Structures are given as structure tokens and as C-alpha cells.
Amino acid sequence: MTTPTYLTTCLRNAQLARDVWQFTLRKPKGFAFTAGQYVLMQAPAADGTVEPRAFSIASAPHEDDMLFVAKMKEGGRASEWIKNMLKIDDSVQITGPFGRFILHDHERPALFIGTSTGVAPFRSILRSLPADHPRRIDLIFGAKDEQDLFWQEEFEQLAKEHTAFNLHIALSAPHENWKGHKGRVQTLVPQITKEIAVRDVYVCGNPDMTKELKQLCLQEWHVPKEQLHVEGYI
Numbered sequence: 001m002t003t004p005t006y007l008t009t010c011l012r013n014a015q016l017a018r019d020v021w022q023f024t025l026r027k028p029k030g031f032a033f034t035a036g037q038y039v040l041m042q043a044p045a046a047d048g049t050v051e052p053r054a055f056s057i058a059s060a061p062h063e064d065d066m067l068f069v070a071k072m073k074e075g076g077r078a079s080e081w082i083k084n085m086l087k088i089d090d091s092v093q094i095t096g097p098f099g100r101f102i103l104h105d106h107e108r109p110a111l112f113i114g115t116s117t118g119v120a121p122f123r124s125i126l127r128s129l130p131a132d133h134p135r136r137i138d139l140i141f142g143a144k145d146e147q148d149l150f151w152q153e154e155f156e157q158l159a160k161e162h163t164a165f166n167l168h169i170a171l172s173a174p175h176e177n178w179k180g181h182k183g184r185v186q187t188l189v190p191q192i193t194k195e196i197a198v199r200d201v202y203v204c205g206n207p208d209m210t211k212e213l214k215q216l217c218l219q220e221w222h223v224p225k226e227q228l229h230v231e232g233y234i
Contacts, residue, residue: 034102038101039055039098055070109136110202111202112137114142131162139167141155146178170185199223204233
């Protein structure tokens with residue numbers, strides 16, 4: 001079965017944090033997705049060529065528009081397009097949805113681990129849950145320092161609304177006055193749970209981090225393979 005393609009328009013595009021842009025597209029008529037999925041966008045370059053790039057949907061399925069974030073990579077096609085070319089009312093071609101990085105229906109508590117824009121699918125999942133959702137969920141949001149953080153207040157508000165949801169921030173190189181956890185996301189996991197093997201673990205972020213977390217989960221923390229879900233980005 002062919003995955004459908006849609007033509008939509010850009011509603012907003014602005015810098016969100018250091019090297020992170022946030023942009024909103026109008027949700028096409030008939031487009032439906034499950035929280036945690038992604039789409040392919042046709043990203044043009046200055047030379048006129050067009051190539052697909054994958055973006056996790058950060059908005060929840062019930063929200064009117066579609067929210068995305070992108071981390072800028074110098075010389076990257078998608079980065080150049082979003083930062084220097086994408087304007088309000090521009091047409092954008094998307095194909096999707098794709099992916100199985102969704103919250104599977106289990107009673108086990110869940111642990112979300114995301115670095116930088118790897119938290120996008122987690123925002124979608126969390127905003128799709130009812131306030132009385134009983135399943136415990138911990139989100140570790142990792143970044144280099146305070147200038148790389150975004151959506152912190154929104155996640156904190158979600159933690160107030162969902163008593164079973166807990167936010168944990170890990171900064172690998174914070175300023176000296178930072179009062180939170182100092183270190184990579186991997187170092188925060190044992191402080192949150194001593195029984196990670198009984199959880200469903202979801203990891204999203206840069207490939208080096210996801211590779212290391214996968215090894216830790218399977219080899220050191222003994223997370224069953226079927227309970228580990230990993231999605232990397234470049």
C-alpha cells in the first residue's frame with residue numbers, strides 16, 4: 001500500500017533555542033497519525049534540487065496544526081532550507097506517516113530518553129495522553145547547556161497536570177550556577193530507577209547516544225529486547 005503524499009503550507013518558522021528551529025505546518029485534510037510517528041518532507045536546496053528528509057511530529061494528533069523542530073547542522077540540506085529558505089505560506093510536500101516509535105499499550109512504567117530535538121516524539125505522546133493516565137512515565141531531556149533547552153516550561157506544566165509523569169533534565173556542560181543534574185543522560189538513569197528492566201524504554205536522539213544507550217540497556221541493565229525502542233537521527 002502506497003503511503004499518501006500531501007501538499008501543505010508553512011504557518012510559522014522561528015528560532016527556538018541555540019541551533020534549534022521550530023516550525024509549524026497546516027495539517028492537511030485527511031492526514032492522520034499516531035503520536036510518535038514521523039513524516040518525510042521534500043527539502044529543496046539553493047541549487048534547485050529536492051530531497052526527502054525525515055521529521056518527527058511534535059504535535060499531538062488532536063491538535064489543529066503540525067509542529068516540528070530541527071537542529072541546525074552546518075551545510076545540512078534540511079538546516080539550510082529551514083533556516084534560510086522556509087517562509088510563511090511556502091508550500092511543503094510531506095509523505096507519511098511512518099514509524100513504530102509509539103507508546104505501546106502495556107501496564108509497565110515507561111522511561112523516555114531524548115537529547116535535543118529527539119524529544120519531539122515524546123512531546124507528541126505526552127500531549128496525547130489524558131490527564132488521568134495512570135501509567136508512570138519519566139522523561140529525561142538531555143542537552144549541552146541551558147541555551148540548548150526548549151519546551152522546559154511546557155514539560156513542567158505537563159508534569160503538574162499528569163501526576164504519573166515526571167520530568168528530569170540532564171545538562172552535560174552546564175553553567176556553574178546550574179542546580180539540576182550535571183552529566184549525560186546515561187548517568188541520570190540509575191538515579192531515576194534501579195529497576196529499569198521492568199520498564200518500557202524509549203530512546204531518541206543523535207546516533208552516538210542512541211547506540212550507547214542501546215548497549216547499556218541490553219547488556220548492563222538487562223532490559224528485554226522487546227521492551228526497548230530506539231530511534232536515532234542525523
